[in-house]
Amino acid sequence: MNVYDTANRLAQEIKQSEEYVNYKMARQALNLNASLKEKMSKFEQARYETQLLTMQTGKQDEAKYKEVQDLYAELIDIDDAKKYFEAETKFNIIIADVNKIIGEAIRDVMQ
Numbered sequence: 554m555n556v557y558d559t560a561n562r563l564a565q566e567i568k569q570s571e572e573y574v575n576y577k578m579a580r581q582a583l584n585l586n587a588s589l590k591e592k593m594s595k596f597e598q599a600r601y602e603t604q605l606l607t608m609q610t611g612k613q614d615e616a617k618y619k620e621v622q623d624l625y626a627e628l629i630d631i632d633d634a635k636k637y638f639e640a641e642t643k644f645n646i647i648i649a650d651v652n653k654i655i656g657e658a659i660r661d662v663m664q
Contacts, residue, residue, distance in 0.1 A: 572646075575643070603621050
């Protein structure tokens with residue numbers, strides 16, 4: 554069996570998974586609400602900047618971290634945002650698991 558065929562089949566199976574479909578629908582619902590979409594964009598940007606800064610400096614910027622926490626607390630009370638976060642988490646777990654499986658399969662040549 555060709556590894557590319559397997560990878561393409563995996564990609565199709567991921568796209569057909571419940572987690573992917575739910576994540577896509579949650580994202581679409583979020584995008585239908587302009588105000589919520591803007592809030593989520595602000596949150597995503599703040600989260601990204603916080604993660605990047607932490608990776609670059611090895612330290613956590615408390616002000617930025619608090620901003621992310623405050624934005625999350627505001628969003629989690631909104632049903633569509635809460636569903637989005639839940640779907641995002643479940644989808645990310647699947648992707649992390651697949652990456653782990655692949656990583657373990659090739660560990661011997663990567664070390």
